[in-house]
Amino acid sequence: MDTPWRKAISPQRRLILTLRYLATGASQLHIGFSFRVGHTTVGMIIRECCSVLWECLVPIVLRPPTAEDWLQIADDFQKFWQCSNCIGAIDGKHIRIKAPPNSGTEFYNYKGFFSIVLLAICDAHYRFVLVDIGDSGRHSDGGIFSNSRVGKKFDKGSLSIPAPNSLAGSDINVPYYFAADDAFPLKTGIVKPYPGRHLSEDKQIFNYRLSRGRRVVENAFGILAVRWQVFYKMMNCDPEMAQCIVQACVVLHNFLQSPRQVGSHIYGDQFDGNGNTVNGNWRQTIPSTVNMDSLGHIGSNFYSRYAGFYRDELKKYFLKDGAVAWQWSR
Template identity: 45%
Template structure:
């Protein structure tokens, strides 16, 4: 519903309605974020990994990472930084999602022109990990093996391969690609749920970028609050309309180190040895 229509319903000016919406969004985020999207800890990451292993058969996974382009109206003097590869203006919602479609952490406001990998490396989440504010648990053994592997986020090819960030091979090994795809469905489904439930994300938002960021954060925290209250159906299936807008752009300067390649090889070997019925369960 537009501000104009709300103003007509409540006999207020559109600017007054806008101020109320903005203030309410800020209060909801301030009060609900500590309850429904707290800063993750080593203990909470281990619990998330247990859920991924139980629900999606992917051990040592502490979240699925992806970005979604949120449409905005063309901004004056914005240049081309908000104009994305899909040929519309947008800001990027970067989200780390758990096995139950909850948002572990978000970063809103990345330039639409940036790749997902570039947005991640400019995000507060990335800086918090590097700065030690968010601490990833120490490596642990993979199920029914004596192989020690690190805890990892799952991402697609648009992201750089890092010690804590796992992505499929560019081509070739199907076992790892299949498991990454299955487990990464959580973030794609989370974006699908957001778009289908909150109409503000289904059309260009007519506000400056600061207000867009605040409203998207509000929608995200309400998403978590609803899941925490009502639970979530793990059989949710995304549709073509609500799939995430993951960028295929890639900065080829981010070459993986030997250590990160070894991490990917460890998981590849693990999934290659799993029985077919285990991998499909």
């Protein structure tokens, strides 16, 4: 509020200051000099504005998916990435933060630095569908997905995921699934590649086809970091504020990645008619080192008979009814 000595900082100026910080990754001290605002005031404004951005934009760009939303996502994955029944790509990142005072090893991960975890599921257009932000880095050696809010809802079957359905152009019936990498456990509803290097041709083709759908989440993280360069270096703040910053960047990413934003598609990878990868703009602009590290192995090597059966059924589908012309040369 205004005082007899000075006027209050307007909401517009607060938003501009926060966006400048998120987009450039400049220090709060530098932002303070640029806007002629005290250092502590800058930190307070960023924290408050990021919280407001999250609260206001979540109902618009990150609302919980309904059964109809999952079906639309599945249609998009089939149309753009030829992954039938896939309803999202899942991955996670460690976000490096300054060592919190008196926290011991709570946020210290197995890679040797302090971090919070960003776990995300993305749709076929590089938009975040579900996220879990703020888990401490020490849980990186196991159970991140199972202990997350997203993982608990998945295990309870409360994500409104539709019942199993036949794959496109086939009578093979499998559950809708998330495409994951080797770090995640193989479950009914989570499909990851076959492990090993010397694989048979059919398994190599399956891994290639699955990677086409899984790479969208890699693209989403890359686009997120390029647009919001606060991820380029360690966040010099407490875990609570780091969580607010990541939350704001996630909802702003979804807003900018929406179909109505012209040119939003050029940031992500594309494929031509022969299955060749056309790298997105984010790969050309992102630095070699980014403050976002991949998760380690977060699941058991043991899996249920049903999970293995459904992966084998997908493999059969990719080799026959769901085959694409260029997969044999990959």
